[in-house]
Amino acid sequence: MLKLDKAQRLDYLKEMISESPDEPFGYYALCLENETENQVENSGNWIELLEKFPGYLPSYYMAGEAFLKLGQKEKAILTWKQGLEIAIKQGNHHTSTELKSAIQNALIDDYEL
Secondary structure, three states: OOOOOHHHHHHHHHHHHHHOOOOHHHHHHHHHHOOOOOHHHHHHHHHHHHHHOOOOOHHHHHHHHHHHHOOOHHHHHHHHHHHHHHHHHHOOHHHHHHHHHHHHHHHHHHHOO
16 A cells, blocks of 8 residues: 655645545545644635535534634534534434534533533
């Protein structure tokens, strides 16, 4: 199996995006790949992904997690709620359950002793 270093993976994902700009997975994978880098800059990538592909459900959970790591709990909860609305409309029970749990956990954290 071929193992790519970080720079090669980023180049590959950017090429994937340029070849298929209307497919969300390349953007999603790029956000995940950049998650450990500049988180503030990468939060802009998540916002762009959500705006460009609002129906791509995996992005809502992970974007919310990214915002939460930046201390932006309200933005995380709002992101999860937006994804929850879409998941319910799409009939995606699994994703709606995950997003409900994320929202509940974020709210419960406010009340820990």
